[in-house]
Amino acid sequence: MGCVEDGLDDAPPAGTVIVRPMRHVRAVRERHSRQVAEGAAAGESRSARAWSWALGESVVAPVTGRLTDVPPSRADIDGEIAEADERRLRGDHENRADGAASVLRWLIGADDRVPVRGKDRGELVGGFGDVVRSPDQIAQMLDDARWQRRAQPQAADYLDGVIATLEWVLGERPQAPISGQRSRPVTTRDLKQERLHAEDLASQMGVGIKLAITWLLGDSAISPVNQPPAEAK
Numbered sequence: 001m002g003c004v005e006d007g008l009d010d011a012p013p014a015g016t017v018i019v020r021p022m023r024h025v026r027a028v029r030e031r032h033s034r035q036v037a038e039g040a041a042a043g044e045s046r047s048a049r050a051w052s053w054a055l056g057e058s059v060v061a062p063v064t065g066r067l068t069d070v071p072p073s074r075a076d077i078d079g080e081i082a083e084a085d086e087r088r089l090r091g092d093h094e095n096r097a098d099g100a101a102s103v104l105r106w107l108i109g110a111d112d113r114v115p116v117r118g119k120d121r122g123e124l125v126g127g128f129g130d131v132v133r134s135p136d137q138i139a140q141m142l143d144d145a146r147w148q149r150r151a152q153p154q155a156a157d158y159l160d161g162v163i164a165t166l167e168w169v170l171g172e173r174p175q176a177p178i179s180g181q182r183s184r185p186v187t188t189r190d191l192k193q194e195r196l197h198a199e200d201l202a203s204q205m206g207v208g209i210k211l212a213i214t215w216l217l218g219d220s221a222i223s224p225v226n227q228p229p230a231e232a233k
Contacts (some may be wrong), residue, residue, distance in 0.1 A: 013056050016071040019109040020125075025055075027124040032103070045098030047115070050080075054107050062100040064088075073107045077104050100196045110216035119188075120217075129188040132218035133171065141215075142166040161198070161208025162224045169216065177209055191216060 012018035018025065029051050036045045049062035056071030063080040084101035105111035108144050112132050114121040119129070126134035133141070145166065149159040164177035168186060175182045176190065178197040191213050198209040209222040 013071065014052065016056055017074045017077060018054060018107045019105060024125045025107070026163070028106070028114055028116055029140070031118070031124060035117055046096050050100040050103040051107075054104060062104075063097045074108065077108055077129055080104060081110075109221070112221045116216065128140050128185065129191075130218075131169070131188070131191070131216045133216055136217070138170055141223065141225060142170065144223075148225050155204075157204040158208040159225070161205035161210075162212045164205075164207075165194075165209045165212035165216075188217070 010021045010023055012022060012025070013022065028053050032051070033048065036048050044110045046062045049058065049060065052058040053060060053068075053072060054077060059067045059070050061068055061072070061076065061080050063083045068076045081101045081104055084097035087097045099115070102111070102113070102115040106113065106115045114125060114132060116124070122128050122131040122133075125132050126137075142163065145159050145162045149156060149163065152159070161177065164173060167173035168176055169191075171184065175192050176186075176197075178201060179194060181190065181193075195210050195213040198206040198213070200206075201209070208224065211220070211222075211227055214220045215222065
């Protein structure tokens with residue numbers, strides 16, 4: 001599942017509301033299946049059923065158990081996520097609905113955090129370490145940030161933080177923007193430490209660094225370039 005066969009269409013199955021490339025879906029699902037098998041029978045896992053249901057392989061919704069159209073609609077999926085959230089708020093954790101909701105959120109693009117455990121989750125979706133963005137996506141974000149820097153000089157401090165972070169990750173800057181540490185390649189640990197430094201930096205540049213790293217790790221789907229500095233505190 002982790003690799004794309006020659007000639008295989010990378011688009012999600014017709015009629016589904018999945019937004020992820022199928023090479024990413026297969027890679028993440030394969031690791032998820034291994035992790036489920038290590039802990040319990042796959043057939044008993046709501047999160048395992050979330051994959052088959054969202055992909056149109058099953059009519060049984062993973063959280064509520066109701067029968068739906070194949071493949072399910074966005075409204076069907078949103079309903080399952082909402083039910084999982086309600087159960088979590090009630091403290092009802094034993095049914096493992098949270099895991100199913102995490103899978104569904106990732107598949108429809110509502111959450112960029114890869115719904116599996118372990119190291120190098122980013123590599124499953126074209127990134128590295130825990131970075132879920134591909135080099136091409138990071139380079140495009142860097143171009144956007146540089147353009148915005150020229151177009152919005154009033155946001156220069158904030159965008160300088162974004163630009164410095166992305167240049168560092170891509171290897172265009174030899175050292176981290178705040179700590180000055182040098183490491184190649186930049187690791188997940190490096191990024192998280194730099195984010196902690198950014199949180200202690202009382203400036204818009206610190207905010208830009210923090211939000212760029214948050215985007216890189218998938219903790220936010222919001223583009224750091226399109227985040228107005230006044231709202232980024």
